[in-house]
Amino acid sequence: MNKYALSSLLRQVGLIKIGDKIRFYINFIKTYRLRKQFFKENRDVKLPPAYYIYETFNLNYFSFYNKSIDTAKWLIGHFEKYKTLENISILDWGCGPGRVIRHLPSFIDNSCKFYGTDYNQKYINWCSKNIINVSFNTNTLAPPLNYERNTFDIIYGISIFTHLSKKMHFAWFNELLRVLKPGGILFLTLHGNAFKEKLTEAEKIKFEKGELIVKSNTKEGHRTFCAFQPTSFFKELVGLNEILEHIPGDIKNGKPQQDVWIIKKSI
Numbered sequence: 202m203n204k205y206a207l208s209s210l211l212r213q214v215g216l217i218k219i220g221d222k223i224r225f226y227i228n229f230i231k232t233y234r235l236r237k238q239f240f241k242e243n244r245d246v247k248l249p250p251a252y253y254i255y256e257t258f259n260l261n262y263f264s265f266y267n268k269s270i271d272t273a274k275w276l277i278g279h280f281e282k283y284k285t286l287e288n289i290s291i292l293d294w295g296c297g298p299g300r301v302i303r304h305l306p307s308f309i310d311n312s313c314k315f316y317g318t319d320y321n322q323k324y325i326n327w328c329s330k331n332i333i334n335v336s337f338n339t340n341t342l343a344p345p346l347n348y349e350r351n352t353f354d355i356i357y358g359i360s361i362f363t364h365l366s367k368k369m370h371f372a373w374f375n376e377l378l379r380v381l382k383p384g385g386i387l388f389l390t391l392h393g394n395a396f397k398e399k400l401t402e403a404e405k406i407k408f409e410k411g412e413l414i415v416k417s418n419t420k421e422g423h424r425t426f427c428a429f430q431p432t433s434f435f436k437e438l439v440g441l442n443e444i445l446e447h448i449p450g451d452i453k454n455g456k457p458q459q460d461v462w463i464i465k466k467s468i
């Protein structure tokens with residue numbers, strides 16, 4: 202049985218989250234040496250518990266910390282095309298244990314304000330204790346966010362819609378627009394065409410017709426709850442707001458990359 206068939210079976214019988222926890226322990230044992238090496242080389246770096254890293258990313262401390270510095274710089278490169286990064290407010294929606302937002306204040310003018318929010322209280326507790334120069338907040342699975350309307354110049358969400366139901370796609374898109382200033386930038390990553398290999402044949406047909414595919418039967422928002430967004434579905438969600446960029450993900454080293462969408466709030 203291949204890994205897709207196994208996870209499909211576990212999902213059907215309601216055991217996908219337990220299966221995923223077992224996978225974490227296997228990974229934890231396998232990455233023991235790498236973990237030791239990371240802490241030897243980075244004595245001053247504070248990292249969240251291993252499970253938080255696994256649950257929101259993958260259990261490689263070097264990728265979680267060092268490579269995410271590059272991700273932060275890559276993100277800034279996109280922001281700079283559309284906003285002057287001075288005196289502005291930036292929100293990381295679904296910041297997890299702070300993988301990306303922790304690096305932004307080091308590379309952006311200190312007149313800017315940084316915020317992070319997530320529905321997982323444990324991550325926000327860790328971030329609040331360990332990350333400086335960022336204000337953190339917990340939100341609920343469904344909107345609203347704990348911010349006034351028109352608060353942010355830039356909001357980014359890296360792999361958040363990828364774990365939400367159809368109903369939440371509509372609710373959250375509207376909520377992000379509510380707290381974004383007119384002319385503000387929304388940067389999102391989604392499971393586009395490159396992820397079709399993760400779908401069953403029946404799901405692929407629906408995806409190609411433009412239907413959102415949701416693999417559920419587990420806790421919504423968790424890594425085991427997966428949504429796949431065809432281009433036409435997302436364009437419809439964006440409505441009359443301006444799509445500044447859609448960068449389809451490709452396959453790198455055998456792994457699918459998420460699509461990047463950059464939207465300007467124009468209505």
Ligand SMILES: C[S@@+](CC[C@H](N)C(=O)[O-])C[C@H]1O[C@@H](n2cnc3c(N)ncnc32)[C@H](O)[C@@H]1O
Nearest residue numbers: 257295296297300319320321342359360361422
């Ligand atoms: C795949 S992780 C990505 C974390 C982080 N953006 C990163 O790139 O490292 C998905 C994150 O979305 C968060 N999340 C899921 N549903 C959410 C919701 N409704 N509101 C806020 N955060 C949510 C999860 O708790 C988790 O931290």
